[in-house]
Amino acid sequence: MTDKTHQVDAVTGHRRMRRLRKADWQRRMVQENRLTVDDLIWPIFVVPGSGIMEPIAAMPGVFRMSVDKAVEAAREAADLGIPALATFPNIELSLRDETGSQILEANNLINQTTAAIKKAAPNIGIITDVALDPFTSHGHDGILRDGEIVNDETVDQIVKAAIAQADAGSDIIAPSDMMDGRIGAIRRGLDAAGHQGVGIMSYATKFASCHYGPYREAISTSGLLKGDKKTYYIDPANGTEAVRDAALDVEEGADMLMVKPGLPYLDICWRIKEAFGLPVFAYQVSGEYSQIKAAAANGWIDGERAMLETLLCFKRAGCDGILTYFAPEVARLLAKRS
Numbered sequence: 001m002t003d004k005t006h007q008v009d010a011v012t013g014h015r016r017m018r019r020l021r022k023a024d025w026q027r028r029m030v031q032e033n034r035l036t037v038d039d040l041i042w043p044i045f046v047v048p049g050s051g052i053m054e055p056i057a058a059m060p061g062v063f064r065m066s067v068d069k070a071v072e073a074a075r076e077a078a079d080l081g082i083p084a085l086a087t088f089p090n091i092e093l094s095l096r097d098e099t100g101s102q103i104l105e106a107n108n109l110i111n112q113t114t115a116a117i118k119k120a121a122p123n124i125g126i127i128t129d130v131a132l133d134p135f136t137s138h139g140h141d142g143i144l145r146d147g148e149i150v151n152d153e154t155v156d157q158i159v160k161a162a163i164a165q166a167d168a169g170s171d172i173i174a175p176s177d178m179m180d181g182r183i184g185a186i187r188r189g190l191d192a193a194g195h196q197g198v199g200i201m202s203y204a205t206k207f208a209s210c211h212y213g214p215y216r217e218a219i220s221t222s223g224l225l226k227g228d229k230k231t232y233y234i235d236p237a238n239g240t241e242a243v244r245d246a247a248l249d250v251e252e253g254a255d256m257l258m259v260k261p262g263l264p265y266l267d268i269c270w271r272i273k274e275a276f277g278l279p280v281f282a283y284q285v286s287g288e289y290s291q292i293k294a295a296a297a298n299g300w301i302d303g304e305r306a307m308l309e310t311l312l313c314f315k316r317a318g319c320d321g322i323l324t325y326f327a328p329e330v331a332r333l334l335a336k337r338s
């Protein structure tokens, strides 16, 4: 025994962490968190028309799909065991207006998609957003009046939209607009309309982040957006404020909470899971997805490992699931491995 080894022994005693890392079987025995297909929620983009699978340049491997193609994708996702989809529409620019009135149409693109998927693949959950941004001519999540996003009028509008979405068959309403008081208003609206069973997954802590860029290309809002969303999304500097905002949503009746973006905000995932104990979901947003895809395409990182590692880290941070554009890719990979 060399002096050096003796020194190590003297310091660590019997506490040698590497014993639990020495072999694959041993590491599997002590692995604390695992990613399964049940953790995945797949956000998809829908366009008008039929037979359309349109690649999104800023999101390699992601497509805008017409409703018929979205139905096929939903069937495949259900077969893979993915529990739920989150749908986002890219509607005609000619239908977008100052107040996002198209969101109130019973048969708009998002509601058509819900109804078609529910018919073809009844066992996959449908999560719909009620933010106005895909429907407004200015790309904001609310109604814009004299340069201001007006809160209460927007809330009235999204409550009506939530009821229309539930009527079309949506299982979970997920408001991403960050207006104050929306969760309580949506809950009351849904209940009054007989939709007591429709859940609310609040985008409780949504940050004014740079990571939404590719999404805005996907739904064609990047060219429309005037200014920024800092008067309603949370400042990336503020963790305690985010927890306070989530607390209000819990009080108002949210069933589940979401943190968005995901990876740069793992501390928030952990804090709100600890604070409230509600199911917590992270949204690994478009910019996070595209960064991994771009670096992998350049050969700078192993894309598959980056995908699996980032998703697993959400589990370690206390998340019950992840909204991710990787969902079908990772589900196929997990199926192959089991």
Ligand code: PBG
Residues within 6 Å of the ligand: 129, 131, 132, 133, 141, 176, 177, 211, 212, 213, 214, 215, 216, 229, 284, 285, 286, 287
């Ligand atoms: C807006 C909304 C955003 C995303 C989904 N709904 C952010 C935005 O455009 O400001 C982002 C999703 C993503 O980046 O993957 N209500």
